[in-house]
Amino acid sequence: MSPIIAIRGLSKTCASGFHALDAVDLDIRPGEIFAPLGPNGAGKTTLISIICGIVTPTSGSVSVDGHDIITDFRAARTLIGLVPQELHTDAFETVWATVSFSRGLFGRRANPAHIERVLRDLALWDKKDSMIRTLSGGIKRRLLIAKALSHEPRVLFLDEPTAGVDVELRRDMWALVRRLRASGVTIILTTHYIEEAEEMADRIGVISKGELVIVEEKAALMRKLGRKQLTLQLPQPLAAVPPALSGWQLALAKGGNELIYTFDASEAEDDSRGIAALLRGLGEAGVHYRDLHTRQSSLEDIFVELVSDRQAGGMPGPAQRNPA
Amino acid sequence: MSALNGLAIRAIYRFEMARFGRTLMQSLISPVISTALYFVVFGAAIGGHLQDVGGVPYGAFIVPGLIMLSLLTQSISNASFGIYFPKFTGTIYELLSAPVSYVEITLAYVGAAATNSVILGLVILSTAAVIVPLQIAHPLWMLSFLVLTAVTFSLAGFIIGVWADGFEKLQVIPLLIVTPLTFLGGSFYSIDMLPPFWRTVSLFNPVVYLISGFRWSFQGASDVAIGVSLAMTLAFLAVFLAAVAWIFRTGYKLKA
Numbered sequence A: 001m002s003p004i005i006a007i008r009g010l011s012k013t014c015a016s017g018f019h020a021l022d023a024v025d026l027d028i029r030p031g032e033i034f035a036p037l038g039p040n041g042a043g044k045t046t047l048i049s050i051i052c053g054i055v056t057p058t059s060g061s062v063s064v065d066g067h068d069i070i071t072d073f074r075a076a077r078t079l080i081g082l083v084p085q086e087l088h089t090d091a092f093e094t095v096w097a098t099v100s101f102s103r104g105l106f107g108r109r110a111n112p113a114h115i116e117r118v119l120r121d122l123a124l125w126d127k128k129d130s131m132i133r134t135l136s137g138g139i140k141r142r143l144l145i146a147k148a149l150s151h152e153p154r155v156l157f158l159d160e161p162t163a164g165v166d167v168e169l170r171r172d173m174w175a176l177v178r179r180l181r182a183s184g185v186t187i188i189l190t191t192h193y194i195e196e197a198e199e200m201a202d203r204i205g206v207i208s209k210g211e212l213v214i215v216e217e218k219a220a221l222m223r224k225l226g227r228k229q230l231t232l233q234l235p236q237p238l239a240a241v242p243p244a245l246s247g248w249q250l251a252l253a254k255g256g257n258e259l260i261y262t263f264d265a266s267e268a269e270d271d272s273r274g275i276a277a278l279l280r281g282l283g284e285a286g287v288h289y290r291d292l293h294t295r296q297s298s299l300e301d302i303f304v305e306l307v308s309d310r311q312a313g314g315m316p317g318p319a320q321r322n323p324a
Numbered sequence B: 001m002s003a004l005n006g007l008a009i010r011a012i013y014r015f016e017m018a019r020f021g022r023t024l025m026q027s028l029i030s031p032v033i034s035t036a037l038y039f040v041v042f043g044a045a046i047g048g049h050l051q052d053v054g055g056v057p058y059g060a061f062i063v064p065g066l067i068m069l070s071l072l073t074q075s076i077s078n079a080s081f082g083i084y085f086p087k088f089t090g091t092i093y094e095l096l097s098a099p100v101s102y103v104e105i106t107l108a109y110v111g112a113a114a115t116n117s118v119i120l121g122l123v124i125l126s127t128a129a130v131i132v133p134l135q136i137a138h139p140l141w142m143l144s145f146l147v148l149t150a151v152t153f154s155l156a157g158f159i160i161g162v163w164a165d166g167f168e169k170l171q172v173i174p175l176l177i178v179t180p181l182t183f184l185g186g187s188f189y190s191i192d193m194l195p196p197f198w199r200t201v202s203l204f205n206p207v208v209y210l211i212s213g214f215r216w217s218f219q220g221a222s223d224v225a226i227g228v229s230l231a232m233t234l235a236f237l238a239v240f241l242a243a244v245a246w247i248f249r250t251g252y253k254l255k256a
C-alpha cells in the first residue's frame, strides 16, 4: 500500500540556527490514525506546519497522495484539513459564514447540506448564527474542526485537539475521529495525553528534539518496549534472593517482604523464563507467597522512558532497550 | 500550475467586502465627512475669496485632489489592514494552508480593497457635486484613473500589510509619506502657482502626476502632460507589482 503522506529527509533549521526538525523520514498510511508524540518543543507542530504549507522546510520533501507539497501544492493541500494547536479564529464572523468561507477557500463549490452535516456532527448547529467572539474556548475548538472538515479532506491534522477540552467533549471528539477514520480519512493526531494516543492511535511516532526516535504500531510498541511486573507478597521476609532463582531477574522490595519479577514480552513467552516457570522454581526453592499481582507498563511509561533516555543525552539507562 | 482557484478568490473577496460592510462607518462615512469638511472650508468658505485657477472656480478645482487624497489613504489602509489582520490574529494559517497561490491571495485582497476605494471615490465625487458646480471633461478617463489609482495603491497597502509587524508600522507610511506627498502634490493648488524652484522640486513628488492626470480628466487641462501622468501611474503599478512578485518568491514575512 503506497503511503498517503511520504516524508523524506525533512529538516527545518530556524533563523537562530536551532534545529526544529532533523532529517525526518516517515510514511503515513492511508486510513490510519497516526499519533506523533513528544515533549513540548519536540517539533510536532513544526512537522505538521511544513506538511500543511505554513512553514517552509530547510531541506527534504513531502508528498501527499503523490503530490509534492511545493511543486504541486494545490493538489496536495486540497486533500488536507488542519486544526491548529492555537485557537486562531476571526471574531466578528458567524459560525456559518466562517465555515462556508473555509470551503470556498479550498476551492469547493458551496454545499449547504454538507456544512449543515458538519455543524450538526460537532453539535454546533444551534450556534450557526452566533458571532465567533461570543463562543467559549471548547466551542471555538470544535469550530476549527468544522472549518477543517468543511472541504471534505482526506487527511486531517489535529494538533492537540483535546487540550483544554472537558471530559465529555473529549469523548465526543474521539467518537468523531473514529467515525472519520471509518469513512476512510487519514488522521494525524498529536496529544500530550498519552492515554488518548493509547486509546485512539493505530501507530505512534515519538519525536524528541526534532528527531523521530521511533515509529511503531501501537500494539507492537507496547509489546516490544512494554514491561510486565509480577509482585509476590511474602509471608516471611527474605534477606536475599535465593541463588536457585538466579535465572530470573528478581528484586526484593519492602524490606524483603515483596519479591518483584520484571520481564518483557519475549521472556513472558519463554517457557523456561515465564511466570509459570518462576512459580515452579519458587516452590522448588521453598519460597512461599501469600498473594501476587501483575502490572503492565502503559504507553505513558514507555513514552517517558524513551524521551527521558534521549533528554539524558542518549545514555542507555538500566531499562534501555534497543528499539530496532 | 493549474487554473486559478476562482472559488477561493471569491471567498476572500466576499470576506473582505463583508468586513468593509461591518466597518462602514470607518471605511466610508468618516472619509466622506472629512472630505465634505474640506469642501466647506476650502471650497465654500475660503475658496469664495480666491481667484479661479485656470478658469475653474477654486471649489471645483480642488475636487480631483481631494478625491485622490482619500483614494490613496483609504486604498492603502484598507488593503494593508486586510492582510495584516489575519497575521495579527493568527487566522493566516488557513490562508497559507489553503490551495491558493499568492497571485490569488493578492488578486482577492487587492481587488476587494480597490473596489471599496472606487466606491468611496464615487461617493466623495457625488458629495462634491452637491456642494460645488462640477464638470467632468473625460468621464471615461476619470473612471480609468480612479480604478488604476485604487488598484495601484491597494497593492501598495497590501505590501505594507505584509511588511508590518505591528499596528504602528501600518500607520507610519500613510501618515509620514503618503499624506504629506498628497498635500504637497497639488491637491489644493496648481504647481504652476509655485516659484520655479519649488515647481521643479514638486516634479519629484510622484503624487503630482496622479493628481494632475486625474484633474485633467475633469478639467481638460493639467500641470503635466496627460501622457506623462499616465506613464507615471503605470510605473507605480509596475514597481508595486515587482515588489509583490519578490515577496511571493521569498515568502517574505508570511512564512517561517
Ligand SMILES: Nc1ncnc2c1ncn2[C@@H]1O[C@H](COP(=O)(O)OP(=O)(O)OP(=O)(O)O)[C@@H](O)[C@H]1O
Pocket: A014, A015, A016, A018, A019, A020, A038, A039, A040, A041, A042, A043, A044, A045, A046, A047, A085, B256
Ligand atoms: N520560527 C521559529 N523560530 C525559532 N524557533 C522556532 C520557530 N518555530 C518553532 N521554533 C522552535 O522549534 C521547536 C519546535 O516547536 P514545535 O512548536 O514544533 O514543538 P511542539 O512539538 O509542537 O511542542 P508543543 O508540544 O509545545 O506544541 C521549539 O523549540 C520552538 O521554540
Ligand SMILES: [Mg+2]
Pocket: A044, A045, A046, A085, A159
Ligand atoms: Mg505543538
